Amino acid sequence: VPEVIAGTEETTTGVIRLRAMENDGALRFPIVAVNDADTKHMFDNRYGTGQSTLDGIIRATNVLLAGKKIVIAGYGYCGKGVSSRARGMGAQVYVCEVDPLRALEAVMDGFRVVPMHQAAREGDIFITVTGDRDVLRREHFDVMKDGAILANSGHFDIEIDLKTLGEMASGERRRAVRPFVEEFLVAGPDGDKRILVVAEGRLVNLGAAEGHPAAVMDMSFANQALAAEWVLQQGGTLEPRVYPVPPDIDREISRLKLDSMGVEIDTLTPEQREYLSSWTVGT
Amino acid sequence: VPEVIAGTEETTTGVIRLRAMENDGALRFPIVAVNDADTKHMFDNRYGTGQSTLDGIIRATNVLLAGKKIVIAGYGYCGKGVSSRARGMGAQVYVCEVDPLRALEAVMDGFRVVPMHQAAREGDIFITVTGDRDVLRREHFDVMKDGAILANSGHFDIEIDLKTLGEMASGERRRAVRPFVEEFLVAGPDGDKRILVVAEGRLVNLGAAEGHPAAVMDMSFANQALAAEWVLQQGGTLEPRVYPVPPDIDREISRLKLDSMGVEIDTLTPEQREYLSSWTVGT
């Protein structure tokens, strides 16, 4: 076996960073962006994060989601998954976005899209899934309702500005109230109010539940394994760039997954296949 | 104003054909693939087709969708839209696909994915949104239930093989039963059965309703207009290829659309913007 130095990257945030490194000429070896495979991000980020985020919040707080106003910051694949499942559990879902296209998609999907400064006043539960920092910060803590629950299912524990929240409620005004739930007693215009942070603002599905179910990780790890094999097959020919997972691998994983679930699908007839590739047949 | 010969293409199927022409060297002038703009296909194809397809079927048949088994052939943007709305109206939705990734997505979205030869036996209403021909054909007509309703919301009137269906039920065995609804009396093992075809198998939203609402066509037509302007701005420099709508145009349309709906969104702080583009800050 030849020695090949290369990497594969599992997360959205990791790929963004590695692309930035590539652009700056700082990348030293080739990377396969496993996250960007359809069978990874379309399933892991959407259906995995969708379920496990709510699972983490429920395990930590045992809160009833029905009737709650749940604010989702970010409407990428993770945000789409969490929004859909939160609505499926009977919540009123608010979506906050910085990207107009995604915001428009959220509106058309039936969600209430408002800026965070407005959502902060109305929400019962806040979930950050953005990949950015300080999505919830002092200006939002200031106007939140008593008992607001904050959780992060984005990249790291900086999506919620916990440093500032800790300054707003230090010493005895900060205490654990349940496993994985910390209460911050914050002074407000109408007296003190409680803000509850789940799993220290770390990834709530890992911090307070069991991460994603095996039934989505199987596809992510299949991409990892087959991407590693593919890198090896290229010998040392790859440059220090970020490569996509080859489409054939992606497609084969979806076929295998369907098979493992016992789902049978259609195949094109020869006439249908010809029609699709032609521009002379038909209209 | 200089003379520029170029085109813009509105539909998924058109773009597929034009790409095939480009690959064959048969394209004579530049084309902008308006369909592929996010503000076009993500909205027109999904939310527009989603609503107007059901609208056409209801106007033509006045059938109750709740409790019906509705079979959607194709799970692209159009199929996703129709499936989502059909479920929203209380139907049991079956999805048929040839692409394993899309099939898997449909499964994870909660739909029943089976091959058409099975769906054909169980369905009450069939909707084709594939871009291909003969999606419903003799082998399916043969096993359909009495009273099955067939509609096409895909590209042309060849998604349902009406030629064959006409041969299976000719003369007096074929008749109009309501405006836009034709009944085919087909011989089956248990006697005759009725198969109902809406809008002659042509696009059901155009044939039996009013097409898409203005609130999605505005974005499609904004893409058309701005793409045409962009072509002009390029002078005669474009080659005979299929070009995407420039991302700036796409983004500006989504911003304008949100504005017209009175929806306000967030903006990144300078720190957030820096964090996203950096790989040295943070973790």
Next chain:
Amino acid sequence: VPEVIAGTEETTTGVIRLRAMENDGALRFPIVAVNDADTKHMFDNRYGTGQSTLDGIIRATNVLLAGKKIVIAGYGYCGKGVSSRARGMGAQVYVCEVDPLRALEAVMDGFRVVPMHQAAREGDIFITVTGDRDVLRREHFDVMKDGAILANSGHFDIEIDLKTLGEMASGERRRAVRPFVEEFLVAGPDGDKRILVVAEGRLVNLGAAEGHPAAVMDMSFANQALAAEWVLQQGGTLEPRVYPVPPDIDREISRLKLDSMGVEIDTLTPEQREYLSSWTVGT
């Protein structure tokens, strides 16, 4: 056949009135409250009204429901049906109620429950399904947005106070803009605004569409027919009171309906039947 003078009542509002007459001693002959049969109001009012109300609004206006703020006044069976279907079409649904239990149910079902004076400011489309008068009135017209669409799917054309709206926009300021859609140009603090009324405020599914689909009316009319037969079987023994549809009839209709749809269900084993009726077996 003996002569029997009696009646059967199809609607919620009719039954309320007939009960009021019974209480006042004003009822002169027996009435069977067909509306109150489970196979009537649970299906006709919920699934029938749910679909046909939206159908009427779409046919009249061709408005895209996705992303719209739709305000439903009343969360009885009709309101539940319309709310569920409006959400299913991608709308953000607001519910207005006077009954705290129903309001609570709407909240837990994930809808945004607010008083009408607040909803009036935010809504794009308003649908009344209350059985009461003046649900939308001057104080609400005053604060509505330009282009608000008003429809009634409740009992009569008094749920929207059209008399007052007509006074607010008379003469040339009131005009037909599409079949079944009238525009009222109303003066507001920021200049004139348009309020659009569908089907003259009459039942929108009858006024602008085809009423309920046959697949729900079959159960309503089965109740009518079998209730009439039952009245006859009682000879002249019934008093001038409001009678329920006998439960056996109700149950038989649901059995027949399932049968017609090809749906098979389970039957209790003898042991299960005994267990249910016993208090000595088991725990």
Next chain:
Amino acid sequence: VPEVIAGTEETTTGVIRLRAMENDGALRFPIVAVNDADTKHMFDNRYGTGQSTLDGIIRATNVLLAGKKIVIAGYGYCGKGVSSRARGMGAQVYVCEVDPLRALEAVMDGFRVVPMHQAAREGDIFITVTGDRDVLRREHFDVMKDGAILANSGHFDIEIDLKTLGEMASGERRRAVRPFVEEFLVAGPDGDKRILVVAEGRLVNLGAAEGHPAAVMDMSFANQALAAEWVLQQGGTLEPRVYPVPPDIDREISRLKLDSMGVEIDTLTPEQREYLSSWTVGT
């Protein structure tokens, strides 16, 4: 305080038994059927059981619900809640019923209604919420797929016939595989298959999670407390019968609950109130 011997009953099953005792003349003291209060069974049974049943299954198994075929036995308030939430999490939901009216409601709500002997072959996860015994039994175990998960959220641990299942897989063929999950290795025509039982077939939300969230139990317990007070207020005048919770109490609880959630609702105008009670005003 006078001494009053009486009881209040929290559960559907308990009320059924107490009514059977009343009918047999075996009830010795008055009972208030707390379960039958609207603010109890409409919320606790539907929204509480809906969430906590799935919570229990996820905590015990960490299974992904999206794309799974989940079979719900029973479509009462509990079954409605579980079905709605399971669909909301992306599952394909099957409903099994013995009552034709409820079965019809499930169909119209978009669920797949089939007899258990068919569902048993197709399901991935089975949830019993019936109040009866042996809902899942040998004939069903025989045809289940490898890896089927069984949970009960009904009344007692007899909804699944675990005695028989234990006979089908005894000794080493029965083992704990995760906390709260027991695997039964059952012989089948194609070799051994695994059937997994959660929480010993006891109430899965209590056995494997934390029971209902406080936000639904508050209403149940308010009914308990106020019903007890009401019993006391009646002195010793109540007979040994099953009494409903007085409607005023029920209504007051819903009002208080809305208030605690910060939800404001409408009030009838005097004209509206008069209209509702009149049969001479209006049409």
